[in-house]
Amino acid sequence: MKLNVTDADKSGYHGLDALGKHMLASESGDGEWQSAAGVSMITYYARVPNSPGWVLGISMESAEIDEMVGAMLQVLLFIFIGGLVIVGRRRRHLRSVHPDSPRRLTRPGPVSLFAIAKIADISKAAVAFSWLAKERRVKNLAGKGA
Secondary structure, three states, X not given: OOOOHHHOHHHOOEOHHHHHHHHHHOOEEEEEEEOOOOOEEEEEEEEOOOOOOOEEEEEEEHHHHXXXXXXXXXXXXXXXXXXXXXXXXXXXXXXXHOXXXXXXXXXXXXXXXXXXXXXXXXXXXXXXXXXXXXXXXXXXXXXXXX
């Protein structure tokens, strides 16, 4: 079948004339038109580099594209909901393991780390460590002097 895309409205392809002219005038793009059977179509096109003005176009039924987009959106929705469930369980688990943790862990950093590990325990450990270091220095000095 031979069909002049810039003169296709006469053959019953509504909107294909305008799309054909747009295809010849621009580098790439897309457009909608209706086939002679009344099926809504979408065409994606681009110029072929190093060719004498060729344009490559791929046409698909709009319903088929809508179906694929709908399926992809469902997958993304399930992934998003699954992520929310995992984050919610993780936060609930952190609160049960660390009852002193705040209700909201809003941002990472020293605030949320100290909320999980008690500040008092950290300061006691620092005091004990510095006392141990002083004792070791005293013993080393006593051992060297003898």
